[in-house]
Amino acid sequence: MATEKETATQDTATMALRIRDVNLYYGAFRAVKGVNLDVSSRAVTAIIGPSGCGKSTLLRTINRINDRVPSFRVEGSVKLHDLDIYAPTTDVVDLRRRVGMVFQRPNPFPQSIFENVAFGPQLYGRIPKPQLNDLVEECLRAAALWDDVKDKLHQSALGLSGGQQQRLCVARAIATQPEVLLMDEPASALDPISTLRLEELILDLKQQYTIVIVTHNMQQAARASDYTVMMSMDTADRAGHVIEIGQTKQIFTNPREPQTEAYVTGRFG
């Protein structure tokens, strides 16, 4: 379990997310237990660990997307700066504007490239057309997609390649100017070249956004993240928990926990 000592490996002054004593349940099953985790602003934090240890469950807790699962329940505190994410007064629509998400499979809407990016900003308020055009261009440029699509903005997004579709999903996610970007195995459906392009994009985006990424790809975690959170499953109750948190370099070169070392070297998981 993460201790205060472990969370203090990151500079506490610049934390975007503070997760305290969190237990996550599906019905009676506790999928994740006892998580204490601070997530640094404008940095990439990777969550790694064997299948079923609760990485996605923890990630999806941050923007309350698991609210859609009726049996899901949270204990503990999850904060985005001063916002208590699970307070009854928290506006979930506003939370999801502040915490964007990119999923495992590219999932553009079956609409034009332009409409995919313009959708979110239009949902949150009327924007004059020239400003909307500028915003769409800015997001597509930030997602390293503008040059590929500038001449076909009004064609269907479904005509793009998988890698382009995933970059479009990043452009769509940043169009509402979120503070945090959650990525759940965002490269798992992409070829190696598209994967590297997405990783370069992640490194660019961290100048502006706090990024939390779940990945099974150890090289990706090592290349693209600043901090790594190692999760594992308890052998007794099968609940996932955090076993080590640290700077990615430390986790990959000098892990404190034998289980982390076994996992990052491919001997476990």
Ligand SMILES: Nc1ncnc2c1ncn2[C@@H]1O[C@H](COP(=O)(O)OP(=O)(O)OP(=O)(O)O)[C@@H](O)[C@H]1O
């Ligand atoms: N909607 C759900 N209802 C019930 N149980 C669920 C649900 N989603 C996940 N679980 C269970 O919670 C546990 C954690 O699942 P989760 O998907 O978070 O793990 P993970 O580490 O992301 O796995 P993977 O790496 O395979 O994607 C697993 O035992 C899983 O079966």
